[in-house]
Amino acid sequence: MARLPEEVIEALDGDAKKCMLATVNEDGSLNLVHIGSMTAIGDEKLAYACCFDGKTTRNLKEGRKRVAIAIWKPRLEGFQVKGAFQEMYDSGELFEEFSSTVNPMMETMGLNCKVQSVAVIKVTEVYALSIPIAGERMA
Amino acid sequence: MVEMPEAVVAALADPEALKVVATVSSAGVPNAVIVATVYPLDPKTIIFADLRLGKTKENLLQTKKFTVTVLTQNLESYQVKCAFGHFEERGDITDIIAERVFERVRLQPRGVVYGIVEEVYSTSLSSPGTRLV
Numbered sequence: 490m491a492r493l494p495e496e497v498i499e500a501l502d503g504d505a506k507k508c509m510l511a512t513v514n515e516d517g518s519l520n521l522v523h524i525g526s527m528t529a530i531g532d533e534k535l536a537y538a539c540c541f542d543g544k545t546t547r548n549l550k551e552g553r554k555r556v557a558i559a560i561w562k563p564r565l566e567g568f569q570v571k572g573a574f575q576e577m578y579d580s581g582e583l584f585e586e587f588s589s590t591v592n593p594m595m596e597t598m599g600l601n602c603k604v605q606s607v608a609v610i611k612v613t614e615v616y617a618l619s620i621p622i623a624g625e626r627m628a
Numbered sequence: 629m630v631e632m633p634e635a636v637v638a639a640l641a642d643p644e645a646l647k648v649v650a651t652v653s654s655a656g657v658p659n660a661v662i663v664a665t666v667y668p669l670d671p672k673t674i675i676f677a678d679l680r681l682g683k684t685k686e687n688l689l690q691t692k693k694f695t696v697t698v699l700t701q702n703l704e705s706y707q708v709k710c711a712f713g714h715f716e717e718r719g720d721i722t723d724i725i726a727e728r729v730f731e732r733v734r735l736q737p738r739g740v741v742y743g744i745v746e747e748v749y750s751t752s753l754s755s756p757g758t759r760l761v
Contacts, residue, residue, distance in 0.1 A: 509697055511658040518656060521697040522751045523651040524706045543757040557660040559648045562662035584645045600753055618662050620733050624682045 491612050491628040492532045497570065500562035501529045510537070512548035512558040518623050520544045527558065530583075533612055535572065538587040542597065549574040549608055556610055558620065567618030568627070572610040579606040587610040630761045631671035632748050636706045639698045640668040646699045649676065651687035652664075659683045665729055666696055672745050674710055677737035678731050685741075688712045697751060705751040706760070712744030724751065725757055 493501075500506050506528035512520050522545055526538040535558065538548050549556070554574040557627050579585045588604045596604055615628040632640075639645055649664040651659050658706045661684055665677035674696055678685065689696060693711045716722050717739040729737050748761040 490634050492680060503710075507646050507649075509648040511644075511652075511660040511695070513652050515659050517652055517656055517691065519650050519652050519693065519709070521648060521660065521695045521707055522756070523697065524698045525753075527643075541756045553656040553658075555657050557650065557658040559644055559650075559660040559662050561648075561662055569660055571657070571659075578744060589666040595753075598753065612751070619734065620680070623680045625662070 490533055491614055492610055493529055493570070493615060493628050494551045497527045497568045497615060500560055500566060500568060501527060503562060504508045505563045507561045509559045510545060512545050512552060513555060514544070514548050515554040517572070520548055526587060527560070530609065534575070535610045535612065536571065536583060536587070536607055538561060539577070539606045539608055540591065540602045540604055543617060546606070546608070551576065565619060569616040569618050570612055571614040573611050575611045577606045577608050583607050583609070609626065629672050630745055630748065632708060632745055634669065635749055636760065637668045637671055638750070639700050639704060639706055640666060640696070641675065642700055645699055649684060650695045650697070651684050652691050652693070653687050655691045659687055660740055665725065666698070667725075669721065671719065673713070674708060674743040674745060675725065675740050677725050677739055678715065678720065678739045679729065679735055679737050681741070700747050703752065707749040707751045708745055709747040711746055713742035713744050716740045716742060739753070
C-alpha cells in the first residue's frame, strides 16, 4: 500500500485533468481507456464509475487485477498511479454518490447510459510522468 | 497488418491531443505513461521517441506489444493496439523526431520506437469498445 502525494490528489480534484486506465486480461492483452470520473478516496484508494460492461470491467473482475493509471494535469504535469483492483460496488453510499454526479452528466451529453457499478482501486505505487523527472517514484 | 482509419491518423497527428502508451510486463503488470511524441508515420505504423523510457522499454523487450490511446480536445478517443517493431537509434526519421523533440523540451531522445498497428477501437463515450479495424 502507498499513499497518494498531495499534488496527485490535487490533480485528480481538478476539472481539467484527464485519466487513462490500463488493465490486462488473463492472456496478458492490454486495454487502455479514458476514464472521466477517476477520483481519490482518501489517500490510499481511487474509485471510478463503470458505465459500460466492457473489457476494462471484465479485466478487473476476471483478469490480472493490476492497473496503471496515467493522470494528466494540463499543461505539463503528469503522474502514474499503479494499483490493484479491490472491489466493485453496485449499491451503497459510494455507488449513490457517483450515480448522482455522473448520470446527469451523461444525460447532458446525450448519452443513454448510467453508472452500473463503482470500481475501487488500492494504490500501490506512484510515479512522476513530467519531464525532466519522469519515472521518479513518488510513493 | 491493418490500416488505421483517417480519423484515427488525424487524432494521433494532433499535437494538442493527449496520448498515453501502455505496456505490460511478462508478469502481467501494466505501465501507462504520457507520450507527447506519439505520431502516425503512416496508417500502418506508429512511432514515438525514446526520451526517458524506463519500464516502457523494458516491457517492450519482454512482451513485444503496446497500446496507444489518444483523446482529442473534442473528446474523441481511439485505442490502437500495436506489435512492437524495433528501436531505431539512428536514421532519417529518428533525426527528424530528435529535432522536433529538442525544439519542444530541450532533450535529446535516445531513439525512436516503431510499432505495427494490429487492432483499432473507438473508446469515445458514444461508441466505447467498437472495433474499427
